Amino acid sequence: MIQLIHVSKRYDQRSALSDVTLEIGKGEFVLLMGPSGAGKSTLLRLLIGAERPDEGQVFVHQKNVTTLKQSDIPYLRRKVGTVFQDFRLLPKKSVFDNVALPLLVQGVSADDISRKVTEALRAVGIEHKRDQLPAGLSTGEQQRVCIARAIVNSPVLLLADEPTGNLDPALTVEIIELFKTINARGTTVVVATHDPLVMAQANRRVLTLSQGRLLPEQGVSS
């Protein structure tokens, strides 16, 4: 599903990733660990074509992201669901409209949108909040909306960048269990985090980044 071959990325003179080579198979659940500034977010941005590597090759779902044309990037992103620490919900749109957005940009019919959004909201347990605005939700609920938006078009890959960064331990456990459920349905899941609780709760393969370098693996294989 994901392959990085000798990937390096620099911002000005600072090295964000240095000679990273890794492979993540279809259906895996992988934790990308490391302190702030280790290069976790940069790696995720490379996977969705938001950044291009200075050296090396990035493959996602058999596509070489490094050489992908700018006009083809949106089609790659439609196969990848993304979850953010700060949720990135549209404040003036209802929960339903926020979750419907990825389907809308793909030109899905209104009936299918209604069906798929309802399914996604049910999967994350907030179907009853569909007409509310994000401001009226708790942080845990906002993160669930963000996850619903990421899975609504049945992506092959789910990327989460510090998804529990704004949540308390109880909510963190809930969200990780949700990711496990999504993974159990066949979606490859990559969660970038620095939170040891996430690692303990997930109990899955761990890739550790330190100062842009990938350290030898130490996680439990699922």
Added chain:
Amino acid sequence: MLSYLLRESWVNMRTNRMTTVVAILTTAFTLACVGIFLLLYVNLRAAAGWLQDDIKIMVYLEDRLAADSIAKVEQQLRSDHAVASLLFISKEQALGEFKAQFPSESHLLEGLGQNPLPASFVVALSPSFRSSGLVKRWAERVSRIAGVSKVDYNQDWIDALATVIRSIELVAVGIGVILSAAAVTIIANTIRLTLFARRDEIAILRLIGATTSFIRIPYLVEGAVLGALGSALSLAMLKLMYELFRQEMRTTGRFAGLENLIAFFPPSACLALIAVGMGLGVAGSFVSIRRFGEART
């Protein structure tokens, strides 16, 4: 999807209501300035056209030319596609006209015993043959026709008219370009404010797989609507000014008769100007989107 994109354009304009109104008004005033010059140009061009219609070329015939030779010259002139109209003036008619125009001088010709005035054709050329160079070439060609003694016309008058028309054209085009660029800038700035206000939303749309055109369409529609409304409003302002001007001329009696000669844009030109406004709006939008796009996530 289309209804979503149109709804987004409407939401954009409603959210930035004040900016939208200011943009429409400023665009309207700018395009009204262009419109004033355009109206002036159209009317002066029409006036120049009437003056050009009055330019007549005299084709004088040799004295005592037989009727069949005159007929041959007439035949040749009539078959010439540069000739719009033709009027024959016999020696007798020429004398009659001279006496009518200069009654106090008519005794001068009586002393000569015979009529010295030549027969002639008064020719008006088609509009596409009225430029200075073409008239000159046509006159040289016609003067070589057998039976024609001389071709006479007022070269200075034709040259002066051509210069006036060219100057008006240049001024109108120059002012049109400058003020159109101003309209594009006004709309571009309005769209830039909208883009700035919705930058987070645009970043999210990009991350969830929206194509560039999906993101751009609402802003291009907004630009088109601003341009079209600004243009329509400028035409309404011009029409009002035009009617007030005619009313003023009628009531004061100054420039009597002129109020019936000056014209407003025909409906087809009004529609074309609204389309131009729409095009300027889209151009303004496009400029902002391109600049904004360079700084994308």
